[in-house]
Amino acid sequence: MNTKVQVQICVGTACHIMGAADLITIEDLLAEPLRERVEIKGVTCIGLCKDEVHGKPPFVIIEGQMLAEATLDKVLRRIEMCVERLADRR
Amino acid sequence: MTELFVDISDLAVKKYGESLCGDQIKTARTEDKTIIVLSDGLGSGVKASILATLTTEIIIRMLKADVGLADVVETVIGTLPVCKRRKIAYSTFAVMEILHRDYTYKIVNFDSPPAMFFRQGRLIPAERRTTRIRERDISVSEGQLEQGDFVCLLSDGVLHAGLGVKMNFGWGWDNVAEHVELCLKDEPKCAWEVTHNVLAETHALYAGRPGDDASIVGVLARKQNRLTILTGPPLDRAGEGAIVERFLESKGRRIICGGTTGNIVAEHMGEEVQVDIRSMTPDVPPIGQLSGVDLLTEGIITMSKMLELLQECDCDAAALPSERDAAILLAHEILTADTIHFIVGQSINEYYQNPEFSKHISIRKNLIRELVFLLNQQGKHVTVEYC
Numbered sequence: 202m203n204t205k206v207q208v209q210i211c212v213g214t215a216c217h218i219m220g221a222a223d224l225i226t227i228e229d230l231l232a233e234p235l236r237e238r239v240e241i242k243g244v245t246c247i248g249l250c251k252d253e254v255h256g257k258p259p260f261v262i263i264e265g266q267m268l269a270e271a272t273l274d275k276v277l278r279r280i281e282m283c284v285e286r287l288a289d290r291r
Numbered sequence: 292m293t294e295l296f297v298d299i300s301d302l303a304v305k306k307y308g309e310s311l312c313g314d315q316i317k318t319a320r321t322e323d324k325t326i327i328v329l330s331d332g333l334g335s336g337v338k339a340s341i342l343a344t345l346t347t348e349i350i351i352r353m354l355k356a357d358v359g360l361a362d363v364v365e366t367v368i369g370t371l372p373v374c375k376r377r378k379i380a381y382s383t384f385a386v387m388e389i390l391h392r393d394y395t396y397k398i399v400n401f402d403s404p405p406a407m408f409f410r411q412g413r414l415i416p417a418e419r420r421t422t423r424i425r426e427r428d429i430s431v432s433e434g435q436l437e438q439g440d441f442v443c444l445l446s447d448g449v450l451h452a453g454l455g456v457k458m459n460f461g462w463g464w465d466n467v468a469e470h471v472e473l474c475l476k477d478e479p480k481c482a483w484e485v486t487h488n489v490l491a492e493t494h495a496l497y498a499g500r501p502g503d504d505a506s507i508v509g510v511l512a513r514k515q516n517r518l519t520i521l522t523g524p525p526l527d528r529a530g531e532g533a534i535v536e537r538f539l540e541s542k543g544r545r546i547i548c549g550g551t552t553g554n555i556v557a558e559h560m561g562e563e564v565q566v567d568i569r570s571m572t573p574d575v576p577p578i579g580q581l582s583g584v585d586l587l588t589e590g591i592i593t594m595s596k597m598l599e600l601l602q603e604c605d606c607d608a609a610a611l612p613s614e615r616d617a618a619i620l621l622a623h624e625i626l627t628a629d630t631i632h633f634i635v636g637q638s639i640n641e642y643y644q645n646p647e648f649s650k651h652i653s654i655r656k657n658l659i660r661e662l663v664f665l666l667n668q669q670g671k672h673v674t675v676e677y678c
Contacts, residue, residue: 212566213550214591215640217576225568243566243577245550245589251640 205240206283208276209262213246216259220272224259227276238284293438296515296629297325297389299670300482302490303506306335306448307497313339314446314506317347319355320670323391326354329508330384331403331446333374339504342382346371350386360388361424364399368425385444387510394436394512401429404450407443407468408434412475414468436512439478441485443471448505449489453496462496482509517543518628522590523636523655524551525678534678535559538634539583546624549590552636553579575616586624588617591655597621598662606669631666633675635659 210216210224228241249255249267256269263279305312313332318325330346332339346367353363364386372381383402390396398406398417408417417432436442445467454461470492474485486509493505519541525531535556538545547553553564564579564587571577575596576589588594596618604610608626612619625631635655659675666673 210568212568212571212576212589214576214589217589217592221576222571222573225571241568243568243571245553245564245566245579248551 212243215250219258221259298511300486301508307500311340314504315343325389327387409441440512442510444508446506448503452493482511522548524638525636546586
């Protein structure tokens with residue numbers, strides 16, 4: 202089992218234009234103890250923008266859960282939640 | 292036989308104080324051959340320029356129409372006016388014709404300085420025969436190009452560089468040849484490196500004030516650099532596999548421009564695209580990695596940025612920014628390639644029509660068209676297939 206919170210930032214065309222470039226700076230914003238417990242990856246277009254039911258880009262997948270219209274603030278809060286949840290499980 | 296690319300660079304400087312160059316150079320590539328013509332109009336300025344232009348145009352057009360070289364030369368010599376006072380033709384010329392099937396070449400000189408031929412960086416004394424056409428002596432040399440060969444056509448303005456300024460008799464054919472040998476020692480990647488160097492020296496010997504129009508054509512026979520670019524998902528999903536396979540089997544370097552396109556290829560290979568997020572900039576999405584693919588980038592934004600870069604640097608790779616983002620790497624790849632094949636998928640992501648986007652990113656076709664136009668102007672052989 203992976204002990205780190207998995208964060209996948211879509212870097213496709215639509216997500217990039219709608220702010221994915223800002224989102225990749227998230228690692229720098231994480232406090233030191235948190236940073237070690239998160240793995241951040243870029244992924245090519247995950248295709249969620251093609252269907253409006255998923256909401257608007259940029260999209261980020263955190264622990265398998267999709268986050269639409271992702272902002273640094275939203276991603277940060279979701280990561281903190283997931284880290285807490287992982288800690289509780291242990 | 293190694294597949295060669297005939298890399299041509301031509302440069303000219305005009306006589307100091309003149310508004311037009313009396314030397315004219317024209318090159319043309321057809322399916323079967325490459326043709327180069329350098330013509331030097333008698334004197335300088337407007338009259339020289341018009342005569343040299345006429346000469347190059349007539350020769351190029353006739354050779355493109357597959358008229359034999361001897362007939363072309365006869366027509367041109369018969370057409371050129373002769374200076375009544377000096378009894379010499381109003382323009383001289385050198386023609387080089389290279390056949391693509393076996394890289395055999397023929398060089399014809401009419402009153403122009405003999406062409407220089409270099410093999411393995413050394414000047415090779417060319418075997419020239421003289422034939423008479425319309426009572427004028429024409430020098431002809433023939434041979435077959437090998438990888439690394441360099442041929443130089445010049446106007447007498449280069450040979451006379453320095454005359455009365457830094458040298459009593461000018462630079463001279465032998466000294467120019469020696470200088471070219473020096474340039475070839477560094478094994479230049481392109482013909483421009485040599486022509487640029489020789490013409491800079493010419494300019495310097497004239498102390499920045501050329502006493503004559505001076506021009507040079509460099510022909511470097513080098514390995515062909517091929518590139519295939521796959522961009523955009525195909526319209527027909529059922530045909531994807533065949534397209535991906537053809538792409539992965541293509542000769543030379545392979546580039547994918549498009550995240551979804553990258554995913555299609557990765558899926559076909561049973562792999563996943565690895566994204567290097569550190570290569571991302573606010574303007575350009577990051578680079579991806581996939582085995583068998585030399586560069587993987589996002590599509591429209593990166594290609595638009597790359598086109599902007601090519602226009603800004605005037606297609607000079609040395610003038611590209613030194614950073615390493617996807618658009619700059621893509622520009623380098625494109626400028627290094629001689630033959631580029633685009634496989635353009637026409638499937639459109641509806642979301643790209645979104646008015647929220649500051650620029651219209653849906654028109655992949657228009658972008659490719661603009662890019663192809665620019666690359667053709669640079670003498671690259673570009674083909675496009677839509678799928």
